[in-house]
Amino acid sequence: MNRIVLYTVLLLLTGKIAAQDRIPKVEALLEKMTLEEKIGQLNLLTPGGGIATGSVVSENVEKKIKAGQVGGLFGVAGPEKVRQAQEIAIKNSRLKIPLLIGSDIIHGYKTTFPIPLGTSSSWDMDLIQKMAEVAAKEATADGINWNFSPMVDIARDPRWGRISEGAGEDPYLGSAIASAMVRGYQGSDLMDARTMMACVKHLALYGAVEAGRDYNSVDMSKVKMYNQYLPVYKAAIDAGVGSAMTSFNDIDGVPASGNKWLITDLLRKQWGFEGFVVSDYTSINEMTAHGLGNLQDVSALALKAGLDMDMVGEGFLTTLKKSVEEGKVTEEEITTACRRVLTAKHQLGLFNDPYRYSDKSRPAKDILTAENRKLAREAAKRSFVLLKNYNNTLPLQKTSTIALIGPLANNKNNMLGTWAPTGDPQLSVPVLEGFKNVAPKAHVTYAKGANITDNPDLAERANVFGTRVEIDTDPEALLNQALNVASKADVIVAVIGEASEFSGEAASRTNLSLPASQKKLLKVLEKTGKPMAIVLMSGRPLTIEEELDLPASIVQVWHPGIEAGNAIADVIFGDYNPSGKLTATWPRNVGQIPIYHSSKITGRPAPKDNNHQKFKSNYLDVHNDPLLVFGYGLSYTDFAYSNLRLNKTEVSDRESITVSVDVTNTGDFDGEETVQLYLKDVVRSITPPKRQLKGFKKVFLNKGETKTVSLTLTPEHLKFYNSELKFIAEPGDFEVFVGTDSNAEHKAEFTLN
Ligand code: NOJ
Numbered sequence: 088m089n090r091i092v093l094y095t096v097l098l099l100l101t102g103k104i105a106a107q108d109r110i111p112k113v114e115a116l117l118e119k120m121t122l123e124e125k126i127g128q129l130n131l132l133t134p135g136g137g138i139a140t141g142s143v144v145s146e147n148v149e150k151k152i153k154a155g156q157v158g159g160l161f162g163v164a165g166p167e168k169v170r171q172a173q174e175i176a177i178k179n180s181r182l183k184i185p186l187l188i189g190s191d192i193i194h195g196y197k198t199t200f201p202i203p204l205g206t207s208s209s210w211d212m213d214l215i216q217k218m219a220e221v222a223a224k225e226a227t228a229d230g231i232n233w234n235f236s237p238m239v240d241i242a243r244d245p246r247w248g249r250i251s252e253g254a255g256e257d258p259y260l261g262s263a264i265a266s267a268m269v270r271g272y273q274g275s276d277l278m279d280a281r282t283m284m285a286c287v288k289h290l291a292l293y294g295a296v297e298a299g300r301d302y303n304s305v306d307m308s309k310v311k312m313y314n315q316y317l318p319v320y321k322a323a324i325d326a327g328v329g330s331a332m333t334s335f336n337d338i339d340g341v342p343a344s345g346n347k348w349l350i351t352d353l354l355r356k357q358w359g360f361e362g363f364v365v366s367d368y369t370s371i372n373e374m375t376a377h378g379l380g381n382l383q384d385v386s387a388l389a390l391k392a393g394l395d396m397d398m399v400g401e402g403f404l405t406t407l408k409k410s411v412e413e414g415k416v417t418e419e420e421i422t423t424a425c426r427r428v429l430t431a432k433h434q435l436g437l438f439n440d441p442y443r444y445s446d447k448s449r450p451a452k453d454i455l456t457a458e459n460r461k462l463a464r465e466a467a468k469r470s471f472v473l474l475k476n477y478n479n480t481l482p483l484q485k486t487s488t489i490a491l492i493g494p495l496a497n498n499k500n501n502m503l504g505t506w507a508p509t510g511d512p513q514l515s516v517p518v519l520e521g522f523k524n525v526a527p528k529a530h531v532t533y534a535k536g537a538n539i540t541d542n543p544d545l546a547e548r549a550n551v552f553g554t555r556v557e558i559d560t561d562p563e564a565l566l567n568q569a570l571n572v573a574s575k576a577d578v579i580v581a582v583i584g585e586a587s588e589f590s591g592e593a594a595s596r597t598n599l600s601l602p603a604s605q606k607k608l609l610k611v612l613e614k615t616g617k618p619m620a621i622v623l624m625s626g627r628p629l630t631i632e633e634e635l636d637l638p639a640s641i642v643q644v645w646h647p648g649i650e651a652g653n654a655i656a657d658v659i660f661g662d663y664n665p666s667g668k669l670t671a672t673w674p675r676n677v678g679q680i681p682i683y684h685s686s687k688i689t690g691r692p693a694p695k696d697n698n699h700q701k702f703k704s705n706y707l708d709v710h711n712d713p714l715l716v717f718g719y720g721l722s723y724t725d726f727a728y729s730n731l732r733l734n735k736t737e738v739s740d741r742e743s744i745t746v747s748v749d750v751t752n753t754g755d756f757d758g759e760e761t762v763q764l765y766l767k768d769v770v771r772s773i774t775p776p777k778r779q780l781k782g783f784k785k786v787f788l789n790k791g792e793t794k795t796v797s798l799t800l801t802p803e804h805l806k807f808y809n810s811e812l813k814f815i816a817e818p819g820d821f822e823v824f825v826g827t828d829s830n831a832e833h834k835a836e837f838t839l840n
Pocket residue numbers: 140141191235288367368592
């Protein structure tokens with residue numbers, strides 16, 4: 088072995104250079120590149136006229152591509168357009184480097200699936216992976232090779248509009264979903280033109296913005312980060328995600344895009360991430376507003392922190408050369424970032440064939456197929472959560488006379504939900520149409536009943552991407568029509584809730600109750616005394632204590648996607664028995680926020696009976712329990728748990744435990760239950776959460792059937808990050824709870840020796 092080879096092996100072994108550094112094609116290209124061309128690869132632009140996802144768009148894009156000043160584009164779609172863009176790079180730029188073509192495909196491409204908070208409620212990892220596969224197949228057919236998803240941020244504050252985009256509050260469930268999505272998007276081979284590179288976002292802690300206000304600051308202890316907020320990103324990285332996006336917020340006072348601890352020490356060194364890191368939309372520039380210096384300063388800070396690609400801001404493009412000349416950054420740092428971007432292009436096969444995602448024949452074959460829509464319908468019904476079934480109103484007979492009432496009952500514009508810029512609301516199935524499809528013999532009459540909101544300011548803010556809220560100027564007339572329709576029906580189905588853009592980016596709210604117009608509608612309908620089912624749409628947990636008290640059934644359907652109406656009808660008429668479970672706690676009121684199942688016990692726990700007690704950790708005006716707990720969700724049938732058992736009650740730190748429980752379907756419908764396992768570490772060196780989710784399994788049971796469900800607790804499940812941030816399990820007693828939601832009461836105990 089000669090000395091150079093020996094040295095390289097040594098560097099590889101010590102982790103000083105990553106395996107990717109060895110790609111000869113990339114190395115050969117880097118050799119040829121000027122400093123300017125390397126900087127060009129770090130620049131991600133979005134030309135106007137495409138799919139807008141931010142407030143500024145890039146200018147002179149074509150000229151910049153020709154000049155070798157662009158590494159990737161987003162907001163461009165369609166095989167022809169993407170081919171044109173690649174041609175500009177291949178035919179006109181000196182080194183003919185192909186472009187990354189990105190997009191935000193958050194819940195389906197053209198076949199829009201339910202919002203992610205909804206699909207997380209399915210607790211179905213195969214389904215989630217399958218949706219990501221379909222999204223990849225559709226998007227790549229349209230020229231896209233890089234997806235800004237999965238969004239995995241843990242969210243415990245439903246005021247934050249982006250809670251809709253993720254998997255809710257729990258790191259264990261969130262991690263499983265993160266890896267299922269990465270597997271779905273990237274497949275087993277990124278060279279396959281039906282897969283695309285995923286981008287885990289937003290690193291890090293973006294869901295913990297103060298007061299739930301978007302883009303706000305985050306301040307959090309390392310112990311909380313490591314135990315609660317970081318595992319989801321790490322799960323995506325362990326699943327092999329190719330890229331990562333930094334967040335807008337600061338962490339320990341340093342904005343994520345300039346945070347060396349985050350990008351280099353944690354992500355690359357501790358977690359071994361080898362992909363490339365992109366900023367969020369102008370988040371490098373925004374460090375100036377954060378108070379960290381001018382564009383040249385913050386761009387240098389980002390590069391030195393380990394960030395590779397600048398989204399839209401052009402701070403890298405316009406200042407890095409100067410920073411090299413002034414000795415503020417080195418050419419080597421730029422080469423390293425460029426190497427990572429080129430490696431991604433190599434992994435996607437773009438150097439072999441820059442037009443591999445520009446096959447004109449694919450859209451017709453792969454996009455919006457009947458099979459894809461079928462999956463969307465399946466995903467939607469599996470995401471619905473039955474919150475209450477008053478007097479077993481549901482399911483309805485397919486021959487009923489139904490008053491279908493509400494501002495979302497015959498509406499296309501709000502079915503897709505937020506963050507669906509690639510979808511077309513006009514292709515979605517409204518509820519009225521779904522009812523007619525599924526129950527053609529039912530007698531259904533419709534009335535709008537109320538505006539989504541009567542507040543014109545709120546309506547205007549929700550209408551940024553097209554009309555979501557239309558205000559009829561005579562609300563009394565709407566109410567009267569509703570009453571008229573209701574008076575002739577056997578049963579009322581009220582379809583109400585949030586407009587799709589009441590949640591999502593820059594859509595935080597401080598009031599999470601239903602808009603006054605819809606509250607009023609429900610009160611009026613209640614007075615008719617008719618049986619009523621409420622179909623509730625929203626992008627977040629809402630404060631619906633009053634509505635939950637109504638003599639009515641409630642199904643939470645989120646924003647269900649393209650097959651909305653059909654899927655809702657499937658559940659309302661009992662073709663599908665709802666099985667979804669909440670993945671974020673629903674508070675009684677906004678004052679309880681943040682509220683989540685794995686919170687700490689405190690030294691002065693509130694009394695279990697919820698009676699207020701002085702000098703205990705409780706409120707004067709409302710008790711501590713949430714309105715609806717994490718993991719909650721009913722079925723048309725009932726499930727009984729019995730015979731919880733462990734295969735051992737003493738374990739070493741290398742042994743797993745099998746937890747078994749018998750589950751019986753005791754009701755009148757076949758149905759599916761999600762068996763949940765929670766663990767409590769009774770004594771440990773840092774305060775433990777009340778309980779933590781450590782396992783779940785879905786089980787289908789015919790009526791009367793009993794099955795034994797077994798879950799495994801591995802030594803990893805007992806570990807946590809201690810105050811030195813060491814991931815360890817401490818000897819002592821543990822309690823295991825198994826059941827239908829996070830209040831599970833069946834309990835077993837074991838000791839770790
Ligand atoms: C800003 C959002 O925070 C991010 O999630 C998204 O990927 C980018 N805009 C690009 O659209």
